[in-house]
Amino acid sequence: MTDLQKVDPEKYAAVADNFVYVHRALRRDLDRIIEGGEELFQSDFPRFARILEKHSELEDQLFFPALEERVPGVTRESEDQHQQVETLVADLATGKCSDTAKSLLQLRELLHSHLEEEEQKVMPAMMDHFEAAEIWALDGRIMEFCSAEFMQEMLPWWFQHIDVEDRICVAQNMTVGVPADFLPVLCQWIAAGLAESEWLELVEKVPELNPPIPS
Ligand SMILES: [Fe+2]
Ligand SMILES: [Fe+2]
Structure with missing residues (x-):
């Protein structure tokens, strides 16, 4: 290995x-x-x-x-x-x-x-x-390879089933690898899967995620 x-x-x-x-x-x-x-x-x-x-x-x-x-x-x-x-x-x-x-x-x-x-x-x-x-x-x-419907299901699932440190790594990779105009919608889907405090904790560590989530 x-x-x-x-x-x-x-x-x-x-x-x-x-x-x-x-x-x-x-x-x-x-x-x-x-x-x-x-x-x-x-x-x-x-x-x-x-x-x-x-x-x-x-x-x-x-x-x-x-x-x-x-x-x-x-x-x-x-x-x-x-x-x-x-x-x-x-x-x-x-x-x-x-x-x-x-x-x-x-x-x-x-x-x-x-x-x-x-x-x-x-x-x-x-x-x-x-x-x-x-x-x-x-x-x-x-x-x-992924439909919007799939991403909408997968992203909240993903962030729910990893630790805080892993969330930060994945979110950082997204800010590098995902086109800027697509990031806000990803953020909405991620936030949908997390408690508000967890989302705020993540944004604090990865400020590029920042877009406000409509309530
Ligand atoms: Fe495999
Ligand atoms: Fe695999």
């Missing part, structure tokens, strides 16, 4: 949203759903499934093909895992699993080893084989 301390901080910032901060939110949300029992599964698993599916799609269609051109084979294992995860998620979402609780635990195990594979192999390879500006350029294409 690459020692992240020795990594170029700009490269790390460019890969971290997708390979660190989204992963943390996915782990945390799945834990919450597992702990929440049947009722929470019914209400919240569909959103988890939509967000995970889009995350995998972005990797399969945007990040992995770019990386494969420079390091053939490095994403093969991750891609296979996407298929396994997707199959199990679809079975859970359509009620095909006879024991939901047991299948959710199975999903957690599968997802954890998948995220680890990406964090230990794919993410370091991105940093080794791309310049920071090239990774930012890939990040800049994410919106091509």
Whole structure:
């Protein structure tokens, strides 16, 4: 595993949203759903499934093909895992699993080893084989794959399921990577997911977010 301390901080910032901060939110949300029992599964698993599916799609269609051109084979294992995860998620979402609780635990195990594979192999390879500006350029294409409806669901979900320090990092990356005229609407969606005090705390640390939220 690459020692992240020795990594170029700009490269790390460019890969971290997708390979660190989204992963943390996915782990945390799945834990919450597992702990929440049947009722929470019914209400919240569909959103988890939509967000995970889009995350995998972005990797399969945007990040992995770019990386494969420079390091053939490095994403093969991750891609296979996407298929396994997707199959199990679809079975859970359509009620095909006879024991939901047991299948959710199975999903957690599968997802954890998948995220680890990406964090230990794919993410370091991105940093080794791309310049920071090239990774930012890939990040800049994410919106091509996401509808406004998806972003409106994903952003509040994301900020709800990461710690304060992570929120600051993600928000800072947004002020770098997102066109200025698009930032206000992102802020509205993020603020919608946070308590007012949490939003104010975030704006204090990342003043570029500043646009007032209409009440
Ligand atoms: Fe991932
Ligand atoms: Fe993945």
